[in-house]
Every structure is written in structure tokens, then in C-alpha cells.
Amino acid sequence: MSARAHHFRGSLGRFATGVAIVTFDGATKRHGITVNSFTSVSLDPPLVLVSIARNTRAHDELAGRPFTVNILGAEQKALAMHFAGSPGLEPHWVEGTVAPRLSRVLAYFECKPWAAYDGGDHTLYLGEVVDFNYRSGDALAFASGRFTTIPESQLGVEDLL
Numbered sequence: 001m002s003a004r005a006h007h008f009r010g011s012l013g014r015f016a017t018g019v020a021i022v023t024f025d026g027a028t029k030r031h032g033i034t035v036n037s038f039t040s041v042s043l044d045p046p047l048v049l050v051s052i053a054r055n056t057r058a059h060d061e062l063a064g065r066p067f068t069v070n071i072l073g074a075e076q077k078a079l080a081m082h083f084a085g086s087p088g089l090e091p092h093w094v095e096g097t098v099a100p101r102l103s104r105v106l107a108y109f110e111c112k113p114w115a116a117y118d119g120g121d122h123t124l125y126l127g128e129v130v131d132f133n134y135r136s137g138d139a140l141a142f143a144s145g146r147f148t149t150i151p152e153s154q155l156g157v158e159d160l161l
Contacts, residue, residue, distance in 0.1 A: 017038075024100070033056055053121060075137075091103070106139055108131075
């Protein structure tokens with residue numbers, strides 16, 4: 001990685017993000033990919049977007065397949081690491097409506113494929129949300145190259161609207 005690219009990545013890392021795992025059934029096995037690039041796109045229809053690096057082993061298998069975005073709780077760092085290339089204990093899976101999801105995550109969004117766009121060294125996958133839910137708890141976050149916690153007291157503002 002060039003010095004400029006390294007500095008650019010470090011600059012981007014100053015923006016704190018949540019941590020999520022995209023799960024789906026591939027042609028021969030079940031996959032999970034740890035991501036920190038996830039965003040809502042639309043409420044009507046309900047659309048979300050995940051950005052997946054092209055060099056990710058499961059990247060090519062995701063195209064055109066239903067997927068779930070699993071938002072991790074603060075206590076689920078080991079799960080994030082498991083799907084980021086440091087395997088640990090096998091996760092507990094839940095059979096979702098359209099795609100598999102992980103047990104006890106902070107929130108999940110099961111999606112049908114909507115569109116995919118070229119994003120340089122990433123592909124931007126849009127999904128139409130067909131099922132979702134959340135639970136109470138602190139969120140796992142990532143900033144400046146480290147995991148951190150977003151306390152629940154900062155979550156749940158939808159109750160204020």
C-alpha cells in the first residue's frame with residue numbers, strides 16, 4: 001500500500017462506524033463477511049447498502065443472492081473477528097425469511113437483492129429489506145483501527161421522534 005493510500009485509509013478510519021456481518025447462502029456453503037460500511041438508503045421502499053471489497057473471498061458469490069446485514073452488539077467482537085479472517089468458535093445461525101442470520105445480534109436486516117454498483121475496489125450492494133428487528137444493548141463500533149463501544153443510552157432516538 002502506498003504512503004498516500006495508507007494515509008487516506010487512516011483518515012477514513014477517524015470516522016467511527018458500527019460493525020456488521022453480511023451473511024448469505026453461497027453456491028456450496030454459508031458465508032459471513034465482516035463490514036463497517038453499511039448505511040440506510042430509503043424508507044419507501046426500505047433499502048440498505050453494504051460495501052464489499054472485491055478481494056473478499058465470498059465477494060463473487062454474493063451477487064444476486066439474498067443476504068442479511070447483522071449489526072453486532074458490543075459483546076460480539078469475537079464474532080466480528082471470526083468473519084474477518086480469525087476463526088473462532090462456530091457461530092449460532094438462525095434460518096431467516098430469505099437469508100441466514102446470526103443469533104443474538106443487536107439488529108438485523110434480511111434483504112432481497114435490489115441492485116449492485118461498481119465502487120472501485122468494492123461493490124455496492126443494495127438490498128430491499130423484507131424482515132428486520134433489534135434488541136437492547138450496547139453497539140460494537142470501530143474507529144482509528146480499534147473496536148470500541150457505543151452505549152445504548154445513545155441509541156433508540158426513534159422513541160423521541
